[in-house]
Each structure stands twice: as structure tokens, then as C-alpha cells.
Amino acid sequence: MDFKLSEEEEKRRKEFFEGCKELSKEKPKDFIDGIEAEYEKANQPYITRCRKEFAKRGWLRLGWPPEYGGVGSHMDRVFFGEARGYYVLPGVDIFGIEMLAPTLLAMGNKEVKDRYLPGIGDGDTLWCELYSEPNAGSDLAAVTATAIRKGDEYVINGQKTWTTNAHNADWGFGLFRTDPQGRKRRNISFLLMDMKAPGITINPLEYLNRMHMYNEVFFDDVHVPADQIIGEENQGWAVSQALVNFERSNVLAVSAVGRLLETLVEYCNETKVGGKPLAQDPFIRNKVAEMAVEIEASRTLAYYIADQQNRNQLAALFESSAAKVFIGDIYERLGALGTDILGSYGQVSASRWARQRGVWESMYQAAFVLTISMGTNEIQKNIIAWYGLNMPRPLSPVSVEKALATAQAAK
Numbered sequence: 001m002d003f004k005l006s007e008e009e010e011k012r013r014k015e016f017f018e019g020c021k022e023l024s025k026e027k028p029k030d031f032i033d034g035i036e037a038e039y040e041k042a043n044q045p046y047i048t049r050c051r052k053e054f055a056k057r058g059w060l061r062l063g064w065p066p067e068y069g070g071v072g073s074h075m076d077r078v079f080f081g082e083a084r085g086y087y088v089l090p091g092v093d094i095f096g097i098e099m100l101a102p103t104l105l106a107m108g109n110k111e112v113k114d115r116y117l118p119g120i121g122d123g124d125t126l127w128c129e130l131y132s133e134p135n136a137g138s139d140l141a142a143v144t145a146t147a148i149r150k151g152d153e154y155v156i157n158g159q160k161t162w163t164t165n166a167h168n169a170d171w172g173f174g175l176f177r178t179d180p181q182g183r184k185r186r187n188i189s190f191l192l193m194d195m196k197a198p199g200i201t202i203n204p205l206e207y208l209n210r211m212h213m214y215n216e217v218f219f220d221d222v223h224v225p226a227d228q229i230i231g232e233e234n235q236g237w238a239v240s241q242a243l244v245n246f247e248r249s250n251v252l253a254v255s256a257v258g259r260l261l262e263t264l265v266e267y268c269n270e271t272k273v274g275g276k277p278l279a280q281d282p283f284i285r286n287k288v289a290e291m292a293v294e295i296e297a298s299r300t301l302a303y304y305i306a307d308q309q310n311r312n313q314l315a316a317l318f319e320s321s322a323a324k325v326f327i328g329d330i331y332e333r334l335g336a337l338g339t340d341i342l343g344s345y346g347q348v349s350a351s352r353w354a355r356q357r358g359v360w361e362s363m364y365q366a367a368f369v370l371t372i373s374m375g376t377n378e379i380q381k382n383i384i385a386w387y388g389l390n391m392p393r394p395l396s397p398v399s400v401e402k403a404l405a406t407a408q409a410a411k
């Protein structure tokens with residue numbers, strides 16, 4: 001890939017940054033920033049304003065084919081993500097826009113695309129992801145919620161958990177066991193469903209401060225039309241893997257940390273300790289510069305993934321995992337660096353002693369979720385080892401027993 005942007009690309013990138021800058025001027029003073037901003041009740045009017053503006057400009061259809069009203073390329077998607085991240089703008093439903101839409105485009109049939117893409121591209125429908133269960137997180141293929149085919153419907157029973165935004169979503173996509181006796185990974189299907197369907201119960205899982213982002217979702221004989229399956233019956237694992245790939249290759253966080261680093265640099269330039277600006281301290285300069293280099297490297301990785309996806313939508317499996325681990329790690333370390341540099345001020349947010357609106361304390365507390373959501377970093381490292389580095393998978397206990405028995409027999 002040629003990392004130098006063409007004149008046309010530079011121009012497009014600038015348009016996204018200018019559009020987002022304009023919209024950021026309308027951000028209410030009491031807007032609650034942070035990883036959960038998209039789901040805060042009080043933020044909703046501004047979130048809707050942003051979503052509608054993005055839809056009007058066609059920015060929710062970036063990289064889509066023209067027959068679905070698509071504009072621009074995957075690279076534009078990256079530029080838009082960067083601009084939104086930089087100005088910390090909400091209004092993009094990551095489940096519909098970032099995950100489901102590219103998956104439908106790559107793997108859905110025409111009927112399904114015609115039915116669901118317009119609502120996503122117009123910002124009219126919100127989606128949620130029904131993957132995790134109490135006993136199926138990292139080992140996602142262990143899902144036990146069932147979808148049993150009866151005539152031209154599936155009947156769903158079971159439970160999902162950690163479902164972000166299920167309480168606001170119009171639609172959900174998820175993994176359900178369609179062949180309870182079948183082999184693992186060959187017994188699961190990927191289904192879309194109306195979240196208002198009878199038999200669905202959504203219970204909030206609130207934070208200690210009562211913030212509501214996640215939910216438990218229960219299914220009690222929920223009827224879903226059979227044509228809401230994506231891909232073949234019992235082949236949902238492949239669809240889910242394509243989807244998580246899109247989920248992890250998001251550049252938004254790269255840009256958000258870039259902006260935060262700028263804020264930290266401002267603080268170091270303005271704050272004097274012992275009569276000298278912090279920015280003159282060689283230790284601080286070194287740490288901040290290291291962070292800037294790593295952020296730049298993660299931006300390059302995000303561009304590379306977008307370029308691969310431009311050529312083939314299903315490309316960049318382990319690179320997406322690498323990007324996810326890398327940016328999550330940077331986020332955590334930048335949080336730690338910021339709180340370190342601010343010293344005692346870095347430990348408060350809702351206080352008159354808070355500096356920079358208390359962003360460092362809340363960032364430090366929230367950063368770790370990025371190492372869990374979208375599949376934990378340990379699981380991503382396994383993917384990188386297996387698919388990126390061709391390293392062998394560890395033997396399961398059963399295989400170890402078999403290998404030992406074979407070795408014994410050979411003696």
C-alpha cells in the first residue's frame with residue numbers, strides 16, 4: 001500500500017474534518033463524553049442530531065455499492081472515523097453501520113440487503129449484538145440459546161447477556177444454536193430479529209452509578225421468520241467471524257487518543273512545576289513522544305486494514321485483531337500516563353480540583369473495557385498467533401491424552 005494520500009483523498013479527508021468540526025460546535029455544554037456517551041439518556045437529542053446530519057451527507061453509506069446509495073470508499077470510512085474520533089462526535093450506531101452493514105454487503109442475499117440496508121444508511125434503525133451468554137464469551141461457539149425451525153419460522157429460547165443498547169435497539173443480530181445435537185461451530189446460525197417481538201424481555205445491567213448501557217436479554221418462544229437468517233442454516237459461525245472482523249478494525253479510537261494526547265501536550269506546555277513547564281522535563285517529553293509515535297503507527301495500521309478491505313471486504317482477519325489489541329493497549333497506557341503527569345489532580349473528575357474536565361481519571365477507569373469488549377485481548381493474541389504467525393494451536397486435553405496413548409503404544 002502507498003501510505004501517501006492522493007490529492008483527492010486529502011480533499012475528502014478535509015471535508016470530513018470540517019463537517020465534524022461544524023457539528024461539534026453544536027455539542028451541548030452538559031454533553032457527557034466517554035466510552036459510554038452514545039448510550040447516555042441525557043445525550044440522546046444531540047446524538048440524533050448528529051446521526052441525521054451524517055445520514056443526510058451520505059456518511060452512513062461510505063464504501064457501499066452505488067445500488068444501495070453508497071458513496072466513497074472504505075478509505076472514506078476511515079477518514080470519517082478519524083474526524084468523528086477527533087471531535088468526539090456520537091451518532092454512529094456501530095452495530096448497524098460498522099458491523100452489520102458490511103457483513104450484509106459481503107454475505108447477505110439481495111432480499112436481505114434491500115430490506116435492511118436502507119434503514120441503516122438513513123440512520124432510522126438501531127441495532128444490537130446478541131452474541132455473549134452467561135457461559136459463552138471468549139468461547140462464543142458454546143452458545144446455548146436455541147432457534148428451532150418450525151415451518152417458515154424459527155422459535156427462539158434462551159438468554160444473552162452484556163447486550164449493549166438492547167433497550168434502545170429496533171433490531172438485533174445474533175448467534176443461536178439451530179442444531180442442538182450438531183458439532184460445535186457447525187450447529188449455529190446467524191439471525192436478525194425485531195427487538196419488540198413478543199417473548200423478548202430486556203433487563204438492564206446498570207453500573208454502580210446507575211448508568212445503563214448493557215442488558216440481559218431473555219427469549220421465551222420468540223418467533224422469527226426463517227428468511228431473517230444470514231447465510232445457510234448451521235453456517236452462522238462464518239458470518240459471525242466476518243462481522244467481528246469489521247467490529248475490530250475501527251479507527252475511531254486511534255483518532256480519539258490522538259486528540260487526547262494533544263490535550264495532554266497542552267497541559268504540559270501550560271503547567272509549571274518548580275518554575276519550569278512540565279514540557280521541559282526530559283522524562284515527560286520522552287514518554288509523550290513515545291506515545292505520539294505509537295498512535296501514528298496505529299493510524300497506519302488502520303489505513304492498511306481499510307486498504308485491504310477496499311480490495312476484498314473479508315480480508316485482514318489477524319490485522320484487525322492486531323489493531324484492536326494495539327489501540328486498546330495504547331488507550332490504557334495513555335490513561336496511565338495522563339494520570340501520572342497530572343499527579344494528584346489526575347485522580348479526580350467531579351471536583352473543583354479536576355483539571356481538563358477530569359478526563360484523565362475517567363479515561364483511566366474506563367480504558368480497560370477496550371481490552372475485553374469485541375473479544376478479549378488474550379483471544380486476539382491467539383488469533384494473531386494462529387492466523388498471522390502460523391503458530392500451532394495448543395492441544396486440547398483430549399488430544400494430549402490421545403498423543404500420550406499413541407506414544408505409549410509405540411514404545
Ligand SMILES: Cc1cc2nc3c(=O)[nH]c(=O)nc-3n(C[C@H](O)[C@H](O)[C@H](O)COP(=O)(O)OP(=O)(O)OC[C@H]3O[C@@H](n4cnc5c(N)ncnc54)[C@H](O)[C@@H]3O)c2cc1C
Binds near residue numbers: 139162165369372
Ligand atoms: C464494553 C463492553 C461491551 C460489550 N457489548 C457486548 C454486546 O453488545 N454484545 C455481546 O454479545 N457481548 C458484549 N460484550 C461482551 C464481550 O464480548 C465479552 O465480555 C467478551 O467476549 C469476554 O467474554 P466473558 O466476559 O465471558 O469472559 P471469559 O470468556 O469468561 O474470559 C475470562 C478471562 O479468561 C480469558 N480467556 C478465556 N479463554 C481464553 C483462551 N482460550 N486463551 C487465553 N485466555 C482466555 C479471557 O481473555 C479473560 O481474561 C461486551 C463487553 C464489554 C466489556
